[in-house]
Amino acid sequence: MDEWYLEPVFMITVGIAAVVILLIIWLSVLGSRLKKLRKQYVAVMGNTGVTNIEDVVVEMKNMLQSQREQIESLQNQLKSVQQAVPKMKSKLGIIRYNAFSDSGSDLSFSLAIVNEEKDGAVFSGLHSRDNSYVYAKPLEKGESNYTLTPEERKAIEAAK
Template identity: 45%
Template sequence: MGELFGLDAEVAGVILLACMALILVLFILVIIISVRLSKLHKLYTRMMNGSSAENVEQLIGEMQEAINAQKAESQQTSAQLVSIRETMAKMKSKVSIHRYNAFNDRGSDLSFSLAILDDEQDGIVMTVIHSREQMYVYGKPVEKGQSTYTLSPEEKEAITQTSRSKQV
């Protein structure tokens, strides 16, 4: 046979076959790399999550700004919550009524003492004494569960019941 570039035809055939095998291997590697690059691009797109950021550094910066804004909002919310709790502690939300018969020999349980207090046991206690002919109403201030006025046993019971009662 003839010579190709000064090589024997058999040697040239082997070289050509080796080049074709190398091209085939390289083509397979290009396909594998393309598939991996496609997967990596999908992951990158998902990570960017529709962000207007052009790169990862910009995305991280935007995320840090968002986190800082959330921290500031959380601190503001915590401060508001503390204020609300302080206000609620001062609300007269503990209410108790103690009914009794003021006149053992006649009448019924129409008399009562009503305590309206806050968490600090501050507020008022009202007593209504009912008889067949008349009705008397007394109001007394209460601070820390005590009053500057003498409290009847029924009024003390109404105050005591507020500490056991659930808030209204």
């Protein structure tokens, strides 16, 4: 009797079985790699509801462009604020004094409202027993076309 393992059908069957076993091993390796890749994909995509990564990239690019435009707008606003702040009349100085010797207290005042360059105005209120007078004088670089009193000069210096 011929040896059964020498028959060509048996050899072909064994060969096919070996190939099938190798394919099963290869499929299990590919399956584990695919599972790992799927976990990474879910971690990147999250719960965005988008299944196409290209859509996510395009959306992120659009958001990035929008943020760049907002940053540019904010930088322009910041520049205009930085230019406006030194010109603002935000420095105040006030001096109270007794303008008339017949009054009993320091009811008169000089108020300077200036910016960094000492441009602005100085206001003086003179109070006497019978009347009160208020004067305003424009200032450029701490000086005025009108004569400044010593109290007004003190108020300008106090506004530094």
